[in-house]
Amino acid sequence: MATYIFGHTTPDLDSIVGALSLSYLKNQLGEDTIPVRQGNITPETAFILEKFGYEAPELKTEFSGEDVYLVDFSDIAQSPKDIKEANILGIVDHHKLGDLTTAAPLECWIRPVGCSNTIIKQMYDYHGVEIPKEIAGMMMCAILSDTVIFKSPTCTKEDTKACKELAQIAEIKDYKALGMEMFIVKSDVLSATPRELVTRDFKDFNMGGNTIGVGQLEVVDLSVFDAMKADLHEDMKKLKIEGERHSVLLLLTDIMKVGSQLLVISDESEKIENAFNVELEEGEVWLEGVMSRKKQIIPFLEKQF
Template identity: 65%
Template sequence: MQTYACGHINPDSDSIVSAISLSYLKTELGEACTPARQGEISPETEFILKTFGLEKPLLKNDFSGDNLYITDYSDLAQAPHNLKETNILGIVDHHKLGDITTSTPLECWIRPVGCTNTIVKEMYDHYKIDIPKNIAGAMMLAILSDTVLFKSPTCTKADTKAVKELAHIAGVEDFKKLGMEMFLVKSAVKGASPRTLLLRDFKDFDMGGHKIGIGQLEVVDLKVFDEMKEALFADMKAYKHEGHRHTVMLLLTDIMIEGSQFLVVSDDESKIENAFNTKLVNHEMWVEGVLSRKKQVIPVMEKQF
């Protein structure tokens, strides 16, 4: 029976890097653990891995008969196939508590911080395990990604402290400059298919018995989407139908002016309008100050459903 650490489907940088960082920690503690991923990596994550010379985690969508540490989620909708046949050893996460249950006790590190890697950093400190320079650098960028360079309302003092300490370990003098380089890579959307963009950071949620899918693309200038919206809407409609979803939303988030353009395909658009007290015009609306799907979108959506 092998042991793995793995994040959610359509993995973002936090999911990928936390699988790597947690696996190294567990292995150092005497429990051989292999990092895995449930999907292809994004250009941003590829930038992080290449910058610090790290390999992609193993691509794996079924852990039947294996041990598993879950990172960056606790919802069944984001879990691998046949989870009931998997021995879950622990959960490390920074989201709301989801609906995954176990038949035996497990290790849980769940904290209201901006990034799972902030929690993993605290685990290293707790166990007094040194973090390798390359893993520290990747963790640093993952935190900067999830906290949108500290601009997100999810960002805490623990996140900023972790970034500074990880930057020191990694030997990075100007972490903000490197973080902006990462976001410029993240903003490069030309040439990518609508489906690739929709699923780059996409999660399904169960809200009142309805399947709600919400994706997010964070860029430094929303103009990159000017000629792509028609194709994005067409693919959102197709993906909604394919998955029998009530709603598919795509947040186009501008990290510079700090807000999000919502693209919405829904059986009931009034739910979204009521949630944000804003009217949709041609299935779009701008919501000032929205940077975090986790803290500013999911909670208000769940109240409506």
């Protein structure tokens, strides 16, 4: 029986590439694994897959009775609905420890670094397995994406080291230029619906029994959102009701200005204001220097619940 490897429900580049790169490693180590995805891929992921000649992993959302490895998450809210009926063999992640539990011992590679693929690179090194050129290229791009080309406060020396080594394997000299190209693809928001944008990189968190959904869009220039702010707010309201969420937050991150415009729809806006010591104006506020949902948003929200 094959083991399925997948990332969180709304997959970003790191979780799609992570499923592919971890699956290749595990197969080289003699396991029988299949990378899959839980949801649609983003334009950024499509761009990278095409660039390196890979197909997207198949869509699979039910895992009852299956052996699985998880990449890039350990929260029930980001898991398939039947995760409790699956047998979790391991987790590779770089986020906080979530609320998933297991009945049996497992293999966790969880590190406080900027990207899951940095950890997977370390796993390749640990096991002495060579990384194919194209997989190295995709892993490198996942690191550039998650660390916002090393600008995010989540970026560690381990990430830059892994990224540079992967660039060498992939034979890509100007990896920062490729990173920028990737973020320009990400910045093309005009062809997407508000729902597509709000949910493109959207994660639910359980905080003291409340569901808090936090989305993030990273662009080269925030002004691309000027014409669609009202529509985004409208859609966040709908998303809040549909998911019986306590709050829906959207971070519009400007990677050049290094900061994020935070959009908020919440039952208790004051909790959000307290978390960041700010005042919202018409459900918005600029957070200077904030690039990382994981490090600069979630821990502060957690304290309010």
